[in-house]
Amino acid sequence: MPRIAIQATGLTKWFGEGEARTYAVRDVSFDAYFGEMLYVVGPSGSGKTTMLSMISGILRPNAGKVMVEGTDIWSLSDNALAAFRLHKIGFVFQDYHLFPRLTTAENVAIPLILQNRDWDEAMDEAMHDLEVVGLKDKAPLPPVKLSGGEQQRVAIARAIVSRPDIMIFDEPTASLDGETGRTIVSFVRQHVLTDQRCIVMVTHDARIYEFADRIAKMEDGRLTGTEREKLDA
Amino acid sequence: MPGNLKIAYKLLANDRARFAALLLGITFAVFLMIAVTSMFSGTLKRASATVINLGGSIWVMDPSIQTVANTIPLPDYVLDEVRSIPGVKFAVPVYAGSALLKLRDGTYQSANIVGLDDASLFGRPMLISGHIEDIFAENAFIAVKDSEFYKLENPTIGTDFEINDHRGVIVGIAKVASSGLFGVPTLYTTYYRAVYYIPNMRFTISYILVEPKTPADVAAIKRQVAAAGYLALTRDEFITKISDFYKYQTGIGVNLMLMTVISFIIGLSISGQTFYTFILENVERFGALKAIGAKGRELVFMILFQAAFVSATGFGIGVGLCSMVIWLARVYLPDYAAIMTFPNLGLAFGMVVVIAAVSSYVGVRKVLTIEPFDIFRG
Secondary structure, three states: OOOEEEEEEEEEEEEOOHHHOEEEEEEEEEEEEOOOEEEEEOOOOOOHHHHHHHHOOOOOOOEEEEEEOOEEHHHOOHHHHHHHHHHHEEEEOOOOOOOOOOOHHHHHHHHHHHOOOOHHHHHHHHHHHHHHOOOHHHOOOOHHHOOHHHHHHHHHHHHHOOOOOEEEEEOOOOOOOHHHHHHHHHHHHHHHOOOOOEEEEEEOOHHHHHHOOEEEEEEOOEEEEEEOHHHHO | OOHHHHHHHHHHHOOHHHHHHHHHHHHHHHHHHHHHHHHHHHHHHHHOHHHHHHOOOEEEEOOOOOOOOOOOOEOHHHHHHHHOOOOEEEEEEEEEEEEEEEOOOOOEEEEEEEEEOOOOOOOOOEEEEEOHHHHHOOOEEEEEOOOOHHHHOOOOOOOEEEEOOEEEEEEEEEEOOOOOOOOOOEEEEEHHHHHHHOOOOOOOEOEEEEEEOOHHHHHHHHHHHHHOOOEEEEHHHHHHHHHHHHHHHOOHHHHHHHHHHHHHHHHHHHHHHHHHHHHHHHHHHHHHHHHHOOOHHHHHHHHHHHHHHHHHHHHHHHHHHHHHHHHHHHHHOOOOOOOOOHHHHHHHHHHHHHHHHHHHHHHHHHHHHOOHHHHHHO
16 A cells, blocks of 8 residues: 555635635645656646645645645644755756756755755765766756756756655656657656655646656646556556 | 855856946945045045144134134233133143245245244154254254155255245254145244244234143133133044034035945945846746745845845955055055045945845845745746
8 A cells, every 4th residue: 555645635725805716726635645656737727736836835725735744734834834845845847947157066956055954965965866867977067058858857856856755846848849858757757756755747748648657637726537547558 | 154155155156247247336336435435534634634733632722713724813811811720731822824935946835834832842743854952943944744745845954945034944854643634835833933933913822732630620621711712622622623614614525425425326226236137037046945945034144145245345345446546546646635444434334234235125025025836837
């Protein structure tokens, strides 16, 4: 029986008040497990990103709970929530959000530096993870000197450097060509996903569905079901 | 240095164009602010040169006096009256006036003449050549070797000149703490020779210099002098009075203050604008840091550090640049009156702190209002 990494119950989020109130997510409940790669798919505006933000401790839901390893993350104080994100979650953003004025290694080391780790120690670990993503030789370069695929791998290295239990990917292939996108996700599947880690990925890209363990579909803010396409295949 | 501050430093310093623009803005503002206030301080110091050089704990004068240069002679009986005040250790007359000298080559040169009390020579300058007792010799004058000395044709001991159809002879060369404001050389002689050689009004005492028995006697002496219808000021009070005159009654102070404010506004505009665009360029990445787990106060600290670093560096460069310019100016223009004082530096530093605070406030507001969710939404 796989261990539950994230347990979302009745998640609801609306924006605006009164007649202007718009529901982004309505009463969404699901579990995500360690050792699985869960995709959240759906058309634009279906609430994927809002849901992702709520389960990762970024956007407070109007209703519902998010339990991570037995803790209701939305009962935590702002500082505790920030610490939770820093230590437990690795983020890979759609546009990478790498600092162009820092070297690739420094970008990767940022989560460790935010954890107040020693600079040299953080750099050593960043170099290790750059080696994992095959970019050790690019460590001294600024990210702008790297291709889109390489930048995405740097973002992945930054996300895994603090050894998080949960990884959140937001449209990781949106800025990449099809082949590079597949390579990246394949790499994530092989080298980033472990039995001790859960990956939740929001994507539009049907070309990478084959790498998912489960696919959760969203429409109009509701979860319309999950498919075990990968496992059943 | 903590890692997050190192990151903040690298974000700032590696953006060379913007870092240079920030430094330039602050350096330029600091340079202007310090240069302007230093010139003003130099001018004020020179305006009080006679007071500084003569010393004297208490100066007795006519109440209408605004600056040391515009003397209103006192009757002789005032000296007697002051000497009779309990608490006065001694009181001496001093003459401060100007005269036209005819130099050896036939040219005329205006000069300040200071006449020291014959009995005590109180306020005498430090001689670098000659003997002070020679001041009692016939026609004796002591020339002050300041930035105006060359205007007396660089005299040596024995050099003579004419003063109001009297012969004058240089018997000593002295140095003083401060040169005068009006660009004329200074000669010291005895009080009675000064009064005798230079045409005067009925009264001849310019000031009475008083030494109290104890510091506690100062207040009583001032009261007694006031009761006699005259004004007694301590040396520092007199210097302040002279400074206030130039600051508030000549327009110089207001003009220089305006220049300082303009420098501040220029610095604030350049630095504020540049820092704002710097933050604006990185705001999404700061948002990403927030999403990753950076606390708001950590980001604020990073921004404050960046603002403080660039301000301190700009301040240091500005001060260094200003020192160099003043030094260079003095090499080529010995009369150049500019001195950097701690209050000047403090004022410039305070304004730089304001520039840094305003610049970083804008950045901090921007970073604090960015929501990590916005980063996800793109």
